[in-house]
Every structure is written in C-alpha cells, then in structure tokens.
Amino acid sequence: MLSPFIINDKNLHLDRYPLAQVNRSLQAWDAADEYLVNHIAQHQLIKPGTRVLIFNDLFGALTVNFTESQLFTVNDSFLSICGIKHNLEQNYLSDDNRSQLTSLDPLPDDIDVILYKNPKSKSLLSDQLLKIKQKYSDNVIFIAADRAKEIHTSTLKQFEKYLGTTKTSLAVKKARLVFAELDNPARYNSPFPTVWPLENTRFSLSNHANVYAREKLDLGARYFIQNLPEIPAGSRVIDLGCGNGVIGLTVLAAQEQAKVQFVDESHMAIASARENIENNLPQVMDNCIFHVNDCLTGFEGGSADVILCNPPFHQQTATTDHIAWQMFNDSFRVLKKGGELRIIGNRQLGYHVKLQRIFGNHKLIATNEKFVTISAIKK
Template sequence: MQSHFIINDTPLSLYRYPISQSNRSLQAWDAADEYMLSYLEEQNLLNDDSNILVFNDSFGALSLNLLDWSTTVVSDSWVAHQGISENLTQNSLDAPKLTIADSLNPLPKATSIVLYKIPKSKALLTEQLIKIKETLQGNVTFIAAARAKDIHSSTLKVFEKYLGTTTTSLAVKKARLVFCQLDNQQQHSSPFPTIWPLENTNFHISNHANVFSREKLDLGARFFMEHLPKLHEDQTVIDLGCGNGVIGLTALSRQPKANITFVDESFMAIASAKENIEKNLPNGISQCQFTVNDCLSSFEANTADIVLCNPPFHQEQATTDHIAWQMLNDAHRVLKKGGELRMIGNRNLAYHIKLKRIFGGCKTIASNKKFVVLSARK
C-alpha cells in the first residue's frame, strides 16, 4: 500500500522500507516533515545557491522534495538509505544533486541550510549537534522538527548547549519546529565512542553514539550471554541485530574457530562491533564479517548454523513488531536444516508464539522475571 504525500503541490508516492513488510499501516512521513517543508516555502528560504544538509530523513519525505538543490542527507540507518533510494525509483526521479551519507562521514562544509529531524536517541542528537557546530559557520539556517510531545525543555537545552540561541514555533498538527543560531562560542568534544569494561573479562567495549548500552552491559545481554549455545569449530554464526557486538564477541571468545557475521541496520553499530573485535580479539578478525543490512534480506538461504538475536520492538518513534517478524522469518530462511535460532526477549513480548508459527515449535532455555531465552530449530 502506497502513501500519497503532497507538499507544495508536489505529489509523491512514499513507502516505508522494506516495501514487503507486513505492517503497512504506518505512514512514510509525519507532520514534522510537512511543517518543515511548508516553512521553507513560506519563508522563501531556498534559492539557486542553497546547499542543504538533511539529518535523519527516514524514507525520503524531505530529501525527495529537495532534488532541485544540492542536498546531502545524513542517516545512521541503512534501512533509511534504502528507503530513500527505493522511493526515488518508485517515483521515477533522478537525483544527480543528492548525496546519501551515513553518520560517520564528515559533513559538507558548504552548507547554507540544515534541516534536522530530531532522533529518539539523545546520544545521537548530542553527537550530531557537536559535529554540526564544529563543521559549519554561524550564518547557517538551522531548522529542527519533531512531534510536539517529543520536544521537551531538556531537548531544547541540548540545542542551546551545543549550538546556541534556540527558539520554537507554535505547534501545527501536533508538530513543532526548533530554530537555532550557531552562536554558542564554547566548543565541545564528542564523548563518543564511549568505552567501558565488560564485566568478568579483560575486554573493553566501544560504543558509538547511536548504539544501545553505551556505558555498561544491559540486563538482557547479560542474561543472554549466560545461555548462549555451545559452538563447534568452523560453525557459521550470525549475531543478528548485533549492536556493539558483545554477543558475537562472547561467542568468538568461547569458540575461537567459529565464523561470526555481525549484522545490524545501524552503521554506528557495525563500526562499534568491528572495533570491539579488532581491540579485544584481534586474532579472530579474519573469521568475522561485518554487514550493514535490513535484517538478513541479502543473505542466501540455508547457509548459517546458528543465529543469535535480541530483536528490537521499535523503528525510531514507531513501536511495532514487524521488525521482529522479519528477523525471525529471515533467520528461518537463512538457517541450514537443523540450524538453531537462539534468542532473548522480554517475557511480555511472547516471542514463543511467533516462533511456533515460523519454526513449528520452540524450547525455553532459561527465564527470569523479565526475560526469556528461547531456542528454535529449522
């Protein structure tokens, strides 16, 4: 099902990515996208020489409306990159002036307008604002946007601290704009990546800004690590939704002759996972692969012995289980016959129901008041 997005008399058919996902009720844009584009038009802020820098555009609602100008869109999400590219194709659009970059790339200095979709992660917000301030000049037009309920006084203080004078608009359709002048003279060094010791090991874990568990091992990962399957030499193991890679790192430390593939849709997550293998188990780096991907969509069927997984339950602001469904279905397709999916989840998410539908059954390995570790074999 496509979504018809019309702004400034320009009709676009926008899809959430991947198009095949089962949950089609979610829209590919929001009121904050509409508000920001309308404001640009009403205030006549665009001219022939405009160089636009767009942050965190999920599926192209902003960038596809700015193809007449030199535009760079920055996102840490591989899914967002694919969504923008797919929507360009669906709308038969050429984009010679559009550049799609990840959050680890340097920002273009020749920027006159910044359009900033406020992310859910305060750490990512902080990291991106620091990069903006250290790269761009004070005469840049900076406009941020989000749902009004997601812009708190603490959010505005972050903009004030890292950029400068900050004001807000009135709310329109429950969305609000934030305007900043880059006039804060204080320079801030990025606190990322953060580095912390992994308990009961000699390892130190590196976390880039947009990666979960930035200061210590989270409770779910700790419980999962206690109940990982015993690996054999030369087994092919996938750490799906790897984050900082601590699960795959632990698996490799226990079976140094396993082959581990780290998969995540976050560029920062994959960078973190790679750094953590290089620093902690450098002799095992040749047995590891690091892949930015939409679940396991590009992986061949019947190729993995073990898939380890801790599924997320949201995509940015949207709480949804379609990602978990895709992860579990992809794991079933990619596993060899007899291969095992070992996963952890909050007890209330009832993943055992999904596993029974996909695999035909599952086994509870361990549980506590909050988490359950499940096993399903193909």
C-alpha cells in the same frame, strides 16, 4: 490504502522501508515533516542550487521535496537510506544532485541550510549537534523538527549548549520547529565513542553514539550471555541485530575457531562491533565479517549453523513487530538443516508463537521475571 503525501502542490507517494511490513497503516512521514517543508516554502529558504544538508530523514519525506537543490543526506540507518532511494525512484525524481552520507562520514563544506529531524537517541542528538557546530558558523540556517511532545526543556538546552541561541515555533498538528543560530563557540568535543569495561571479563566495549547501552551491559544482553549455546569449532554463527557486538564477542571468547558474521542496520553499531573485536580479540578478526544490512537480505540459504538474535520491537518511534518477523523468516531461510535460532525477548512479546509458526517448533531455554530465551531448530 495510505493517502499520498500532498504538500506544496506535490502529490507524492511515500513508503516506509522495508516494504513488506505487516502493519501497512504506518505512514512514511509525520506532521513535523509537513511543518518543516511548509515553513521552507513559505519563507523561500531553499532555491535551486542551495546547498542543503538533511539529517535523519527517515524515509525521504524531506529529501523528495528539494531535489532541485544540491542535497547531502546524513543517516545512520541503512533502512532509511534504502527508503529514501526507493521513494525518489517511485516518484520519478532525480537523485543526481544528492550525496548520501552515513553518520560516520565527514560533513560537507559550504552548506547554506541544515534541515534536522531530531533522532530518537539523545546521545546521537548530542553527537550530531557537536559535529555541526565544529563544522559550520552562524551564517548557516539551521531548523530542526519533531513532534511537540518530544521537544522537552532538556532538548532545547542541548541545542542551546552545543549550537547557540535557540527559539521554537508554535505547535502545528502537534509538531514544532526549533531554530538555532550556531552562534556559540565550538568549545565541546564529542564524548563518543564511549568505552567501558565489560563486567566479569578482561574486555572493554566501545560504543558509538547511536548504539544501545552506551555505558554498561543492558539487562537483556546480560541474560542472553548467560544462556548462549555451546558453539563447536568451525561453526558458522550470525549475530543478528548485533549492536556493539557483545554477543558475537562472547561467542568468540569461548570458541576462537567459530566463524562469526555481525549484522545490523546501524552504521554506528557495525563500527562499534568491528572496533570491539579489533580491540579485544584481534587474533580472530579473520574469522569475522561485518554487514550493514536489512536483516539477512542477500545471505545464502542454508549457510549458517547458529543465529543469535535480540529482536527490536520498534522502528525509530513506531512500535512494530515486522522486524522480528523478518529476522525470524530470514533466519529460517539462512540456517542449515538442523541449525538453531536462539533469541531473547521481553516475556510479553510472545515470540514463541512466531517461532512455532515459522519453524514448527520452539524450546524455552531460560526465563526470569522480564525475559525469555527461546530456541528453534530448522528441521
């Protein structure tokens, strides 16, 4: 049983999201959250009515401490958005003063304080810092937080480059704060989304800042594309964890009569996938549906012929296989009888064991020194 998040005389119970995770030892906050909340309280920087903008609060550890203020929370992760809402509700905290924004929404006006949790993606860091500087002036208090080992010299240079004068705190419990003055002129434009040619095709791919493989096709996707199943006309296909949608795009390029649903928990990923179909195969847009979702939650059982998936083995900075388990279990439920789940993964992850347990079968389609492509059929 995890201990509660006790800070500033508040006894809060926070869960990671999604709730049904195999590894329940992973907690929903870290030392950087504690350090930032304690710093705010010590210096009385936030009071009722203060307009606070919070970036990248993973599961609400920051949000739940400032519900008496006017809050704006920015997240790219659908799971983080769900986690914040859940943790507010289970602690009986009002959500009336909060506006939830995605990573693609315009930033609000007249902000007093920005609380910033550094994202894992350095490209998302750059994109968000650029947008902050373009929107706000140096009368805004800006404080970032992260694990000390993640705040490198190169990270501080990004704050200096895009925002202005930057200094750091001492480390506490292996966490550190970053203070930026926002005193630089706004002289940079965001390079995102990036656009690059997809090798051996006539297509170009558009990638927003928080989408993996922003400049070229990654090795896993390249190998998966070489080993995709043949898709008959009219098949209902799901590109699960679609990223920029290159797998679904490849399916549609070969079979324009397929019905493809693109699913990812990242708002930037779904925006990229939509743009890539619109820009490369506009004639098939009516055959496509785009979902920001927690795996296949809410999808009708027995509704898909083929599901294609490259499962992630981490959630933010935590290495975990619960997402793969959920993807495989959801796929079994959503596939029609005789339908196929085809995946790619790193060899050492042992996904064949999970597929055998869930589907009762698996077949090795292809393998090389790094990846395996595996098929499982719903009997």
